[in-house]
Amino acid sequence: MKVLVVGNGGREHAIAWKLLQSPKVEKVFCIPGNGGTATLPGCQNISLQVDDFEGIANIASVQGVALVVVGPEVPLAGGIVDYLRYRHGHIAVFGPTREGAQIESSKLWAKELMHQAGVRTAKAIEFTELEAALNYLEQQPLPIVIKADGLAAGKGVTVAATLPEAVGAIQALFKQRFPKILIEEFIVGKEVSILALTDGSIVRPLLPACDHKRIGEGDTGENTGGMGVYAPAPWVTPDLMARIESEVLQPTVNALREQGITYQGMLYAGLMITETGEPLVLEFNCRFGDPETQAILPLLATPLADLLIACTGGNLAKFPVLEWLPGAAVCVVASAAGYPGKFPRGDEITGLQEAKEKGVQVFQAGTILNHQKKLLTDGGRVLSVTGLGVNLAEAIEQAYAGLAAINFPGMYYRRDIAGRIIPKEVDEVSEANNIPQFDLEPNLEPNLQIPIVPPQAESLPENAPQTDFT
């Protein structure tokens, strides 16, 4: 079977890599792919844009593709699934239609769906006028969350600690001509990403994963697309997973069906688990998470292609349980200097072979192979390194050992992913030599204390908008 993966991130590299482990998959095409998918055995990049639906449909047809997997939200929100189904009724396409993708592309639509489904979420009020929004804001406690209604290219969410910050965020969104904004209550708790496969009728959640969205260690600084992930999150107990499935995921899929939407793809719930243990939805995404995918898929034992095909065929019930490898995975993202702001491109990346020899899986994101077959940086999040272990402590150790072998000018990564403790002795010497420092509790599991501290008013940087990047 030939599969086509749309996208060019670490997520798509991981999806292509995992698909190629499925016995039925003979070849994967990646549109446009990156330096990692270019050199992945069995995978071929095709240089088209993700919004070139016609070009993608033509490739699928010429190459005899049986399954298309769409990575990013933009083509999903633009209706790529509808288009491919219209052009090739026989092709299985993993991902929701344009209507279903509204769960991510319109926060307001998602809120209404959640109300219909009886799914608990943060209280939010919609505004179309600046003045009304500012009047309402004045009556609200701080911190407060300001959200654009719509895909916002990384500028959608501000967690405001002060009134001026909130006012600034609202003004900025209206200035950018977002027709609607939401003012949302601030929820305290621990965040977890639950990605669930669905065939439009039932759901199969994947392992719970915890992303680290802020750029800085100790969860400080600006939000990014995600700087690292660990999975499974040991604090998400089987009971909590069962509640998330029965109180969040299944009711959402049911409500979509009631609206006539058979949602066949990934339903990604960004959840806040409150102090009393209640799962509240912060957002839904209509796709695989990045970098969640790079930590979750290496642990998946059930062939991915079979699962995705089952979703598109409405027969996910064929898989009553998903099989997982034992142990844990930790994925650490290496970014270019300046990310999530401006960053350079075209710097040479070295040490990937040495990293692989440490046992890690390197999933590339913002990379490109030049004509001389040199691997160069070509994005903000350059690559992600996934370590595996019998427990999180081992997975952390492996991931950081792999990262230490890799280098490119200005390479940055957080040293505290998965609660890794950064000892005071991490000084200029070890930093200069790129030596990872370990000072982990000998037995991190099962009572791992992950310091996931909800942003407190005083810990939020002044004038630093908290953005959502994907």
Ligand code: AMP
């Ligand atoms: P979103 O894109 O909606 O996931 O928001 C980006 C980030 O902002 C989330 O990962 C949270 O850390 C934070 N956030 C969003 N909504 C809230 C909320 N209602 N309360 C607290 N934090 C939030």
Ligand code: GLY
């Ligand atoms: N890691 C966050 C996202 O994929 O949206």
